[in-house]
Amino acid sequence: MKKITYNNIGIDVYKHTCKNGLDVYLVPDKRVRSFFATLNVKYGSDILKFKLNDKIIKIPVGSAHFLEHKMFEQENGITPFDFYSSLGIECNASTNNKKTDYIFSGSSSFYESLEYLLDYVQAPYFTDENVLKEKGIIKQEILMYEDDPGQKLYDCSLYNTYFKNPVKYSVGGKVSDIMKITKEDLYNIYNAFYQPKNMFLVVTGNIDVKKTIKLIEENQGKKKFDDNKVEIIDEEEPIEVKNRYEEILDNVAISKFAINIKIRVKELKENVPIYSRYLSFFLETVLGTTSKLKEELTNKGLITYNLSSEIVEAGDYSSIVIMGETDKYEETIQYIMDALKNQKFSQKEFDLNKKLLKSHYVYTSDSIYSINSFIVGQIIIRGKINEKVYLDVDKMNKVEYNYVMSQVDFNNYGVVVIKPKTKK
Amino acid sequence: MNKSVHLIKDKRFKKNIIKINFRRETNRSEMTKLNFLTHLLLLSSKKYQTEREILYHAKELYDISEEAFVNIYGKTTILSFRFTFLQEQYTEKGNTSKVMDFINELLFNPNVKNGRFDKKTFELAKNEVIDEIKTFDENKGAYSQLKMLEYMDPDSPAAIKVVGSLKEIEKITPKNLYDFYLEVFNKSIIDTFAFGDVEENDLSFLKGKGTKKKLDYNYSSKTREPKKYIEHDSINQSRLVIGYNLVDLTIKEAEYALQVYLHILGISPSSKLFVNVREKESLCYSISANARYLNSIMTINAGIDAINFDRTVDLINKQVEDMKKGKFEIKDIEAAKLSIKTSYQDVLENPYTIINSYESTSYIGYDSIKKRIKEIDKVTLEDVKKVAGKIKLNTIFLLEGKKK
Numbered sequence: 001m002k003k004i005t006y007n008n009i010g011i012d013v014y015k016h017t018c019k020n021g022l023d024v025y026l027v028p029d030k031r032v033r034s035f036f037a038t039l040n041v042k043y044g045s046d047i048l049k050f051k052l053n054d055k056i057i058k059i060p061v062g063s064a065h066f067l068e069h070k071m072f073e074q075e076n077g078i079t080p081f082d083f084y085s086s087l088g089i090e091c092n093a094s095t096n097n098k099k100t101d102y103i104f105s106g107s108s109s110f111y112e113s114l115e116y117l118l119d120y121v122q123a124p125y126f127t128d129e130n131v132l133k134e135k136g137i138i139k140q141e142i143l144m145y146e147d148d149p150g151q152k153l154y155d156c157s158l159y160n161t162y163f164k165n166p167v168k169y170s171v172g173g174k175v176s177d178i179m180k181i182t183k184e185d186l187y188n189i190y191n192a193f194y195q196p197k198n199m200f201l202v203v204t205g206n207i208d209v210k211k212t213i214k215l216i217e218e219n220q221g222k223k224k225f226d227d228n229k230v231e232i233i234d235e236e237e238p239i240e241v242k243n244r245y246e247e248i249l250d251n252v253a254i255s256k257f258a259i260n261i262k263i264r265v266k267e268l269k270e271n272v273p274i275y276s277r278y279l280s281f282f283l284e285t286v287l288g289t290t291s292k293l294k295e296e297l298t299n300k301g302l303i304t305y306n307l308s309s310e311i312v313e314a315g316d317y318s319s320i321v322i323m324g325e326t327d328k329y330e331e332t333i334q335y336i337m338d339a340l341k342n343q344k345f346s347q348k349e350f351d352l353n354k355k356l357l358k359s360h361y362v363y364t365s366d367s368i369y370s371i372n373s374f375i376v377g378q379i380i381i382r383g384k385i386n387e388k389v390y391l392d393v394d395k396m397n398k399v400e401y402n403y404v405m406s407q408v409d410f411n412n413y414g415v416v417v418i419k420p421k422t423k424k
Numbered sequence: 425m426n427k428s429v430h431l432i433k434d435k436r437f438k439k440n441i442i443k444i445n446f447r448r449e450t451n452r453s454e455m456t457k458l459n460f461l462t463h464l465l466l467l468s469s470k471k472y473q474t475e476r477e478i479l480y481h482a483k484e485l486y487d488i489s490e491e492a493f494v495n496i497y498g499k500t501t502i503l504s505f506r507f508t509f510l511q512e513q514y515t516e517k518g519n520t521s522k523v524m525d526f527i528n529e530l531l532f533n534p535n536v537k538n539g540r541f542d543k544k545t546f547e548l549a550k551n552e553v554i555d556e557i558k559t560f561d562e563n564k565g566a567y568s569q570l571k572m573l574e575y576m577d578p579d580s581p582a583a584i585k586v587v588g589s590l591k592e593i594e595k596i597t598p599k600n601l602y603d604f605y606l607e608v609f610n611k612s613i614i615d616t617f618a619f620g621d622v623e624e625n626d627l628s629f630l631k632g633k634g635t636k637k638k639l640d641y642n643y644s645s646k647t648r649e650p651k652k653y654i655e656h657d658s659i660n661q662s663r664l665v666i667g668y669n670l671v672d673l674t675i676k677e678a679e680y681a682l683q684v685y686l687h688i689l690g691i692s693p694s695s696k697l698f699v700n701v702r703e704k705e706s707l708c709y710s711i712s713a714n715a716r717y718l719n720s721i722m723t724i725n726a727g728i729d730a731i732n733f734d735r736t737v738d739l740i741n742k743q744v745e746d747m748k749k750g751k752f753e754i755k756d757i758e759a760a761k762l763s764i765k766t767s768y769q770d771v772l773e774n775p776y777t778i779i780n781s782y783e784s785t786s787y788i789g790y791d792s793i794k795k796r797i798k799e800i801d802k803v804t805l806e807d808v809k810k811v812a813g814k815i816k817l818n819t820i821f822l823l824e825g826k827k828k
């Protein structure tokens with residue numbers, strides 16, 4: 001067991017690797033009585049093709065999320081919902097494009113809850129009947145998201161940007177995708193990715209480190225896992241944007257647009273692992289709340305308060321996705337693209353961004369929930385935790401920034417617009 | 425000593441929160457103006473003439489966040505401003521005092537000339553409010569919920585659209601809005617909740633502001649024979665919302681037995697609604713029951729396929745009837761109590777919910793969370809059955825989408 005201290009933000013992490021390869025990160029926090037545990041699988045909707053013991057497996061879109069639902073099925077008929085409810089513990093699970101997590105939180109019965117978490121996620125029980133039953137439920141979940149214009153815009157923007165990278169598909173898939181999923185698909189995924197060495201556990205809150213590690217080791221020691229050979233198959237993604245423009249008519253009152261700038265980051269990632277932090281600086285300064293651009297757009301009556309941006313990481317590529325709401329979208333998009341290309345960044349603004357990032361880390365360290373997801377995020381995105389994040393901010397500089405920005409081609413973008421059905 | 429300042433000293437966390445509430449009687453015709461103020465006051469002040477200047481300064485104060493919102497609690501409406509910022513030890517000496525100046529500036533030194541709000545700020549805020557009102561209906565869940573409440577009782581405070589209306593906005597001018605601001609800032613009950621490491625002196629700028637009067641909260645709608653309403657929309661998923669009256673429920677019942685009732689019926693994933701409508705019949709993904717005691721209303725919401733409307737309603741009715749008949753066990757009650765205690769413990773460990781609990785104790789007279797954790801254990805099966813008997817079906821509403 002190793003103790004790792006995050007500089008300046010007062011987080012102590014105890015890291016332990018079990019004999020079977022399961023990594024455990026414990027962050028005791030005696031300020032509170034509660035605890036929060038997440039069992040994370042390094043598998044999300046971004047993997048659709050892989051080799052399992054030399055056999056090539058292709059699975060339908062939406063399978064990762066479907067499997068997450070089905071982990072709640074247990075052979076003895078008692079579901080995790082039943083078990084945790086009887087203890088007054090909250091439990092849940094979620095899937096995104098990079099990981100799947102199974103979580104619980106509460107303030108009593110910690111050891112029982114933890115043991116059960118490890119047991120149910122490591123005991124799949126998929127049958128034709130229970131897979132069929134879930135299709136009705138997940139169908140309603142998908143339809144709910146399809147009625148959300150913001151979600152639809154975002155999904156469509158990624159779909160239009162990429163040719164082959166699975167990030168183009170929404171995490172849950174479409175209703176027609178999930179209808180194809182079988183229990184064999186789920187077992188293939190499970191056998192390939194739900195292995196201890198491809199998973200990690202993060203627990204934050206009021207816990208005892210030694211007792212917790214002991215419980216986990218004993219629990220894992222009792223179980224046997226197959227040593228499957230797994231290889232993820234990526235398909236080569238072209239640099240171009242697949243579909244540069246699309247207009248969709250929908251139930252909206254005001255038009256909405258998404259700009260998706262596609263960036264090849266394969267080499268950039270190796271040279272500047274924290275490149276996305278520089279991209280965030282750029283976005284915050286050029287079109288964030290205190291940008292000149294935001295002020296001009298509002299003064300001209302082009303947008304009001306709904307202008308947002310985010311970075312989506314997708315293997316060898318990343319996307320900058322900018323979304324906004326306005327009926328004058330053509331003029332607005334032109335304005336934004338011109339500003340992005342002609343960005344100027346003063347040292348003062350650069351330093352303000354650093355100050356903000358440090359404040360952000362302090363806020364993050366203030367709750368057992370945000371600490372947990374912060375650690376999970378580091379492991380999923382960068383492969384390991386980095387206790388020097390706060391100090392690393394001081395090392396950020398304009399030279400690296402300029403290099404990162406030189407790798408962005410502001411002409412390589414696509415646009416999606418959702419327009420009201422009733423208006424012209 | 426200013427009695428309207430509630431200091432919540434708590435050094436477990438790294439942040440401070442200051443929430444300033446302006447409480448007044450709920451009045452439908454004021455909602456648009458109140459919402460307007462939540463936008464306008466954060467867009468400029470005498471010292472910071474533009475939103476960009478305000479937000480730039482907020483960043484310099486180690487990313488203080490400022491929020492403004494309006495909430496209706498039955499017959500009382502609260503306009504709130506909430507500021508979250510890091511404790512001084514995580515910033516620099518003098519930061520807290522600068523934060524207080526900033527809050528004072530935004531709220532009490534607005535950009536006003538000749539008795540009216542600055543024209544440019546006014547127009548920017550107006551555009552924001554118009555967009556907010558126009559896009560409100562894009563959220564089909566919120567739209568359906570409000571529609572059901574309107575059908576149930578159009579006079580209920582619960583049926584008021586908090587964002588306001590386009591008709592009202594055209595009547596608002598920089599002059600009459602400023603007059604309204606003066607009215608709200610002088611004639612409301614003003615109180616402040618300060619959480620974290622904040623001293624009474626820090627808040628001296630709030631001294632002597634506001635007025636004192638008594639406010640009521642509880643509103644009850646009349647019961648009636650249940651009615652069904654269906655509206656059509658070209659959405660993919662149909663939204664079902666069912667409204668019930670809570671008849672003569674006491675505050676103690678609302679705090680205790682009703683909470684247990686809701687857990688068993690439709691809050692937890694082992695609830696009757698979740699198990700019988702979702703897990704056994706695959707009719708929906710989301711389904712839940714909620715209550716608003718101050719409006720004497722319970723609602724059940726579900727997203728379904730239109731073709732399953734009748735079947736879903738029958739199943740939901742059966743669950744509510746089973747609750748009345750007492751078809752649940754002691755173990756369900758015990759599990760519900762444990763869940764409720766867990767969620768209360770969570771409330772005690774989150775600065776925002778700690779403030780909310782102080783508000784509901786001081787405004788409505790609810791027991792403190794610590795007391796509730798103890799008292800919830802006293803709820804019996806008979807108590808829950810009695811509450812179940814006070815819940816009467818009023819309205820079934822379906823926003824019917826495509827049949828799939």
